[in-house]
Amino acid sequence: MRVVIADDSIVVRSGIATLLAGAGVETVSEAGDSDALLRMVATTAPDAAVVDIRMPPTYSDEGIVAAHRIRTDFPDVAVLVLSQYVASSYAMRLLQENPSRVGYLLKDRVTDAATLTDGLRRVVAGECVVDPALVSRLFGRARSRGPLDEFTDREREVLHLMAEGRSNRAICGLMFLSVKTVETHVGRIFTKLGLADSGDTSRRVLAVLAYLREGAP
Amino acid sequence: MKATRAHHLLWPVGAIAVLVSAETLGSLRDTTYAGTARWMLWLEVAAAASLLLGAVLAGGGRRGVALALAATGLLWLAPEWAGQIAAPTGVRVLLLALGQLVLPAATLAVLAVVVRAQPAPPSRAVATRLAVAGGAGSALLTLMLADPFRDVRCWRVCNHNPWLLADPSAAARWAGAVGTVVTIAGAVLACAAGLAAVTRHRRLAGPAGASLLLLGGLGFAALLRLQVTESPGSPSYRVAFVAAQLGALGLVASVAADRWREWQIRSALLRLVAGMRAGGGRGALPAALARAVNDPGLQVLYWSAARSAWVDGSGAVVPEPTAGAGRSVTTVVRGGEPVAAIFHAAALQVDHLERALGPALRLSLENERLYAATLAELAELKVSRARIVQTADAQRQQLERNLHDGAQQRLVGLALVLRMLRTAAQDAGDADVVALAVQAEQLAQQVLAELRRVARGIYPALLSDAGLAEAVWDLAESSTDLAVQVDARLPRRPPPPVEAAVYLAVAAALDDARSRAATRAMVSIGARDGIVRAEMADDGSLPGEHPVQQLADRIGALDGQLQVRVVDGAGACVTVEVPCGS
Numbered sequence: 064m065r066v067v068i069a070d071d072s073i074v075v076r077s078g079i080a081t082l083l084a085g086a087g088v089e090t091v092s093e094a095g096d097s098d099a100l101l102r103m104v105a106t107t108a109p110d111a112a113v114v115d116i117r118m119p120p121t122y123s124d125e126g127i128v129a130a131h132r133i134r135t136d137f138p139d140v141a142v143l144v145l146s147q148y149v150a151s152s153y154a155m156r157l158l159q160e161n162p163s164r165v166g167y168l169l170k171d172r173v174t175d176a177a178t179l180t181d182g183l184r185r186v187v188a189g190e191c192v193v194d195p196a197l198v199s200r201l202f203g204r205a206r207s208r209g210p211l212d213e214f215t216d217r218e219r220e221v222l223h224l225m226a227e228g229r230s231n232r233a234i235c236g237l238m239f240l241s242v243k244t245v246e247t248h249v250g251r252i253f254t255k256l257g258l259a260d261s262g263d264t265s266r267r268v269l270a271v272l273a274y275l276r277e278g279a280p
Numbered sequence: 281m282k283a284t285r286a287h288h289l290l291w292p293v294g295a296i297a298v299l300v301s302a303e304t305l306g307s308l309r310d311t312t313y314a315g316t317a318r319w320m321l322w323l324e325v326a327a328a329a330s331l332l333l334g335a336v337l338a339g340g341g342r343r344g345v346a347l348a349l350a351a352t353g354l355l356w357l358a359p360e361w362a363g364q365i366a367a368p369t370g371v372r373v374l375l376l377a378l379g380q381l382v383l384p385a386a387t388l389a390v391l392a393v394v395v396r397a398q399p400a401p402p403s404r405a406v407a408t409r410l411a412v413a414g415g416a417g418s419a420l421l422t423l424m425l426a427d428p429f430r431d432v433r434c435w436r437v438c439n440h441n442p443w444l445l446a447d448p449s450a451a452a453r454w455a456g457a458v459g460t461v462v463t464i465a466g467a468v469l470a471c472a473a474g475l476a477a478v479t480r481h482r483r484l485a486g487p488a489g490a491s492l493l494l495l496g497g498l499g500f501a502a503l504l505r506l507q508v509t510e511s512p513g514s515p516s517y518r519v520a521f522v523a524a525q526l527g528a529l530g531l532v533a534s535v536a537a538d539r540w541r542e543w544q545i546r547s548a549l550l551r552l553v554a555g556m557r558a559g560g561g562r563g564a565l566p567a568a569l570a571r572a573v574n575d576p577g578l579q580v581l582y583w584s585a586a587r588s589a590w591v592d593g594s595g596a597v598v599p600e601p602t603a604g605a606g607r608s609v610t611t612v613v614r615g616g617e618p619v620a621a622i623f624h625a626a627a628l629q630v631d632h633l634e635r636a637l638g639p640a641l642r643l644s645l646e647n648e649r650l651y652a653a654t655l656a657e658l659a660e661l662k663v664s665r666a667r668i669v670q671t672a673d674a675q676r677q678q679l680e681r682n683l684h685d686g687a688q689q690r691l692v693g694l695a696l697v698l699r700m701l702r703t704a705a706q707d708a709g710d711a712d713v714v715a716l717a718v719q720a721e722q723l724a725q726q727v728l729a730e731l732r733r734v735a736r737g738i739y740p741a742l743l744s745d746a747g748l749a750e751a752v753w754d755l756a757e758s759s760t761d762l763a764v765q766v767d768a769r770l771p772r773r774p775p776p777p778v779e780a781a782v783y784l785a786v787a788a789a790l791d792d793a794r795s796r797a798a799t800r801a802m803v804s805i806g807a808r809d810g811i812v813r814a815e816m817a818d819d820g821s822l823p824g825e826h827p828v829q830q831l832a833d834r835i836g837a838l839d840g841q842l843q844v845r846v847v848d849g850a851g852a853c854v855t856v857e858v859p860c861g862s
Contacts, residue, residue: 072689078696085703122681123745147684147732150754152746171728173692174699174721204756205763207800276757277766 064187065091067107069100069129070115070145071122079113079173086180095119097129104133104140110187113179115170116146116153127157134161141186143179145170149197151276155269158191162265166192166228191228191265193272198226201275210255218255221248226271230264290350294332298325301357304364311363311436313512313521320512320521327528328356331389334532337539345535348389355382356528362436369439376437377423383463383498384415386528387470390491393535394474394484403473410466418459425452433509460502467495487534494527496520546636548572553640565648566593569622573633577607579623582649584656590621593648595655612637612645620645665837670777676739683735691731695724740783748779748812752786752803762794762818768805774812778858781834782814785842788831789816789854796820798851810860817853822846 066083068090070076080090091107094100096119104112112133116126130142141164146153154167166186172178172194182192202223214222224234234245253260258270305314306321314321331353338345359379362372388411395404424445428434431448446452474488501520504510510517552572570578581590581601589597601609601621608626610633612619619642622633637645702717735741743751749768756764773779786803793801798820805814835842840858847853 072693074693075689078693081700082696148742150742151757152750152753170692174695200757203760205760207763
């Protein structure tokens, strides 16, 4: 796999590159800001881009904006955004603007080559990726009594994995369950939450995240 | 005080002199104009009496005008009185000499009434000096060096001059002629200055026209006397005489009209003061003043000593008032310090308004000034308070950025290097180094987390990056003990200080709800009519000394409001309203 890395810190960029190299991922180019990133994506045609959310000049949401431009201009290139924000808003914005091949991981993951490469493989394969810590935070949020209280542990686990962007097939593999069992769980979850299963993974992620965030807390 | 008393005496004395002499003058057919026709007599008496009346009307307010008119009025009949055959010759010659002072006195009166620009033009001082010097010279020469008995052209008085110092000579006659010419020159200069004044103020056209008649009549007669014997029968002299009488009447009429306008304004202002005592409230003065002088465009500005600037009634600083485009400025001064500047139509004479402002109105203006100046200082304080909060926020934000872009990035780099070190050690099979590397990496992650927590405490980056709504959502998502429901609808992001103030209020209200064992809280944020409104309701125990109140300063710095109230007998509802300032 060939990737482009964009981060305003050289130390972080080269560190990620070295780490990914160890996991068999080739870094074809590094960029310090989004303009350079877009140029490099255009010239090197990588499989994916690893983009820091805060970059020059304003250090706010440059990474999210760059992700949307890459996904629009280069539909074959997947984007993994690294963010320091565990809040769900940027992740949801990223998923709303880009229906597929995007991921939102916390920046703490950069030292964790396994998670990083797993995330990259998933977005390149067309999935969406949402950092598990972000989903856990939404789960751990205080809320008054509601449908979630009636969930079994198994169902909660499936919901958690769905929110992370996992497909039914991936959930099967992770939970050692049959496809049919997982589909049953998913169906029951949607019924309990009063949501319609669109079948489309990214829209499913958004619906679940939105429910966890806003729905009857 | 003395001048006032003299001015009280002047009017009756002059009036008696005029009335007593009127009938006798009318009977002196050969030595006075008054004796030639009844209407000439009454015209002359009316002119003299009106000059005295004008002096009374001008009064203490315009002392120069009053004195000049009084002098002219008292001297007006002197030449005619010299014709009294029955009177002692000494008195008659003295009156003849005083008659030389009529033109100079009239010149001074014209200068006082018409030429009143400040500062006075230099022509005014020159004209005054010429009139005084010429008049005094002519009068003294007539009294001491002229003998009517030896004058073949003598008319009113033809007796020996008992005051004679030396025999009249040709030189004395020439000197007399020079005195007359100097006096006339003063009068001409006064007329020129008067006409120049008309070009600046059209309303001076009336008095200037009267002045031309007055000084023209008197001056022409004086010039005529140098060559032709004066006689009431001569048409030239008659024309000059009538012109002078009409001019005097016209000049006094303009003074009277001036006083009438002034009186109108004063009585309107007096009514205003009476109305203000009855009520009207703060800031009503300018509008009432505008109504009183019938000038809707009238504006009143006040002097703020603390800010060294003019401010309007609301305390807003305005540029230095300057006259122009048909507007004039009257500055009201008290104790050397400006109090107020009144912008008014130029048609309203500055001196009218200035003198019409009575003590009560001045006091009202002073009160309004104090109020406006206080408002100005309050506004400045508010602005500076908001500035202090904004500066503090900007500094905190900068500090947070520095932490993120500096220390935090390097720590991430360090954690990456440690991870590589661990991988290398694993490859080399050095278990001790691997253990140490793992330990160091964990430590680096802990420091990173700690640093993030500190940076967030300094300034929530999400607030500046993603805005108020998302930052409040983040508060709700991170809450593990209090179920927070959020309804944030903001069509666009409010200015950063407003976002920060509202965010801090929400955060404080939620912390407070936790301290009162609340289990649920509802946060609603919206914007309407340029005001951001946030409401935080919870189901906690009753609020005591509410800590959110500490935020009132920050909210107040933005001209906002913070309210805490008890809802339905349980829980608190904190409401924050902050104007967006745009």
